[in-house]
Amino acid sequence: MTYLFAAIVPCIFLFSFLFAMHRKVKVYDSFTDGIKGAIPLVLSVFPYVAAVTMLSKLLDVSGVGNKLEQWLCPFFQFLGIPKELASLVLIKPLSGSGSIAVLTDVLETYGIDSYVSRCACVLYGASETVFYIGAVYFAGLKRKKLPLAIAISLFAYLAAVLFCCLLCRFL
Amino acid sequence: MNTLFSVIFLICTALLLFVSPDAFLETLLSGASKAATTCVSLIATYAVWLGLMRVWEDSGVARGISRLLRPITKKLLKTDEAAALDAACMNLSVNLLGISGAATPYGIKAANLLDKTPNAEYSSAMLFVLNATSLQLLPTSMIAVRVSMHSGAPTDIVLPTLITTVFSTLLGALLVRLFIPIKTPDLAQNTTQYFRRKIAKTRGAGTQ
Numbered sequence: 001m002t003y004l005f006a007a008i009v010p011c012i013f014l015f016s017f018l019f020a021m022h023r024k025v026k027v028y029d030s031f032t033d034g035i036k037g038a039i040p041l042v043l044s045v046f047p048y049v050a051a052v053t054m055l056s057k058l059l060d061v062s063g064v065g066n067k068l069e070q071w072l073c074p075f076f077q078f079l080g081i082p083k084e085l086a087s088l089v090l091i092k093p094l095s096g097s098g099s100i101a102v103l104t105d106v107l108e109t110y111g112i113d114s115y116v117s118r119c120a121c122v123l124y125g126a127s128e129t130v131f132y133i134g135a136v137y138f139a140g141l142k143r144k145k146l147p148l149a150i151a152i153s154l155f156a157y158l159a160a161v162l163f164c165c166l167l168c169r170f171l
Numbered sequence: 172m173n174t175l176f177s178v179i180f181l182i183c184t185a186l187l188l189f190v191s192p193d194a195f196l197e198t199l200l201s202g203a204s205k206a207a208t209t210c211v212s213l214i215a216t217y218a219v220w221l222g223l224m225r226v227w228e229d230s231g232v233a234r235g236i237s238r239l240l241r242p243i244t245k246k247l248l249k250t251d252e253a254a255a256l257d258a259a260c261m262n263l264s265v266n267l268l269g270i271s272g273a274a275t276p277y278g279i280k281a282a283n284l285l286d287k288t289p290n291a292e293y294s295s296a297m298l299f300v301l302n303a304t305s306l307q308l309l310p311t312s313m314i315a316v317r318v319s320m321h322s323g324a325p326t327d328i329v330l331p332t333l334i335t336t337v338f339s340t341l342l343g344a345l346l347v348r349l350f351i352p353i354k355t356p357d358l359a360q361n362t363t364q365y366f367r368r369k370i371a372k373t374r375g376a377g378t379q
Contacts, residue, residue, distance in 0.1 A: 005309060005311050005314050005315075005326075006311075006315070008268070008309070008311065009270070009311075012223075012268070013223065016223060016226055016227060016230070016232065017226065019230055019232065020226050020229065020230035020232075023229075023230040023231060025226065025229045025230045027226060030222075030225050030226045030229045030230075031222040031223070031225065031226055032222070033225050034221040034222040034223070034224055034225025034226065034228075035218045035221055035222045035225075037217070037221050037225075037276070038214050038217035038218040038221050039214060041217055041221070041276055041279065042210050042213050042214045042217060044279075045210070045213075045279070046206065046207075046210050049206045049209060049210060050202070050203050050206035050207075051176065052206075053202045053203070053205050053206040053209065054198075054199050054202030054203055054206070055176065055179060055180060055183075055202070056202070057198050057199070057201055057202035057205070058179075058180065058183040058184070058187070058198055058199070058202065059179065059183055061183075061187065061194055061198040062182075062183040062184070062186045062187040062190065062198075063186065063190060064179075064182060064183050064186060097205070097209070103316075104316075107316075107320055108320075112317060112320045112321065112322040112323075113322055113323050113324065113327075118327065118328060118331075121310075121313050121316070121317060121328045121332075122328050122331045122332045122335055123335075124313060125305075125307075125310030125312075125313040125328060125332040125336075126305055126310070126332045126335035126336040126339065127304075127305050127339070128271070128302065128303050128304065128305045130303045133275075133278075133299065133302055133303045134299065134303070136275060136278075136279065137275075137278050137279060137282045137295075137298070137299055137302065138282060138295070138299070139279070141282060141283070141286050141295070143286075143291065143292060143295055143296070144292060145292045145293075145295075145296045145351055146296075146299075147174075147175060148296070148350060148351065149295075149296040149299045149300055149303075149347070149351075150299075150303075152296075152300055152343055152346045152347055152350065153299070153300050153303035153304060153343055155342075155346065156300070156304050156339045156340075156342045156343035156346065157303075157304070157339065159338070159339060159342055160304070160335050160336075160338060160339035160342075163334075163335055163338050163339075164331060164332075164335040167331045167334060167335065168331055171327075171330055171331045
C-alpha cells in the first residue's frame with residue numbers, strides 16, 4: 001500500500017516523458033525551457049515570503065504568539081480540540097517549516113498511533129499554510145477582498161480542525 | 172493586508188521593546204534569512220515541476236487536462252478568460268494529486284491572469300480559498316512521515332484526511348459564494364459600478 005503511494009510521483013514522470021517522446025517532443029529542450037521560469041518566479045514572490053516570515057518570527061520572539069496560545073487554549077478545549085494540539089493548530093496557517101517541527105514534536109511525545117497523533121496527522125494533511133499561499137498567490141496584486149478570503153479560509157480551517165478531532169474518535 | 176500586517180507588526184515590536192529590544196533586529200534578520208533559504212528550496216522545487224509542466228504543455232497533456240476540468244473550473248471561478256482557466260485547471264488538478272510545489276506556479280499564473288478580468292474579486296478569492304483549504308486526494312507526504320516513524324497503520328489517516336479536506340473545501344467555496352458578490356460582465360452594471368467607484372473616490376479624497 002505505502003509502496004503504491006510512493007510510486008505515484010516516479011510513475012507520473014515516467015509516463016509523461018514516454019508520452020512526450022511518443023509525441024516527438026524534444027524532452028530535454030522542453031524540460032530545461034520550463035526550468036528557466038523557476039528563478040524569475042521565485043524572485044517575484046521573495047519580498048512577500050520575506051515579509052510574512054519576518055512577521056511570524058516576530059510573533060514568536062515577542063511572546064505574542066505564546067500569549068495568543070494561552071488565551072485560545074481554553075477556547076479550543078471548549079470546542080473539543082485536545083490541548084496538545086493547540087500550538088500545531090495555531091502555527092499551521094502561518095508557517096510550513098514551523099508546523100512540521102511542532103508536528104514531529106507531537107508525534108514523538110504522544111506516540112505515532114495515539115489519538116492525538118492521528119488527529120495531528122489528519123489536521124496537517126488536510127490543511128495548508130493559508131498566509132503563505134495568500135502572500136505568494138497575490139504577490140503584487142491589489143485585491144480588496146483578500147482579507148475576507150483569508151478570513152474565510154481560516155474559518156474553514158478551524159471548522160476542519162473541529163471536524164477532524166471528532167472524526168478521529170470514530171475512524 | 173496592509174492594515175493586518177502593520178497592526179501585528181506594531182504590537183509585536185512594542186512588546187519586544189519592553190522585553191528585549193536587542194532581539195528585534197536579530198529576529199527580523201533571522202526571519203529574512205529563513206525566507207531566503209525557503210526561496211532557495213523553492214527554486215529547486217519549481218525547477219523540477221516547471222520542467223515537467225513544460226513537457227506536459229509541449230506534449231499536449233496539459234491541454235487534455237484543461238479540457239477535462241474546464242467545465243467545473245468555469246462554474247467555480249465564474250470567468251470566461253481562457254488562459255486563466257487553463258492555468259486554474261492545471262493548478263487544481265496538480266493540487267488533487269498532492270504536488271503542491273507544482274500547483275503554486277500555476278496558481279500564481281492564474282491569479283495574475285484573473286486580475287485583469289471584470290469578476291476578478293470573486294474569481295481570485297475562489298481560487299485562493301480552494302488552494303488554501305487544501306484539495307489533495309492522498310496525503311502522500313503524511314503517509315511517508317508515518318512510515319518513517321514506524322506506525323502500525325500508516326494509511327489509517329487517508330480516509331479521515333480525505334473527508335476533512337472535502338469538508339473544508341466545500342465549506343470555503345460555499346462561504347465565498349455567500350460573501351463575495353459575483354460581477355457579471357454586464358455593461359449597465361459596469362457603468363453603475365464605475366460611477367459608484369468614482370463617487371467613493373471623490374468622497375475618500377475629501378476626507379483624507
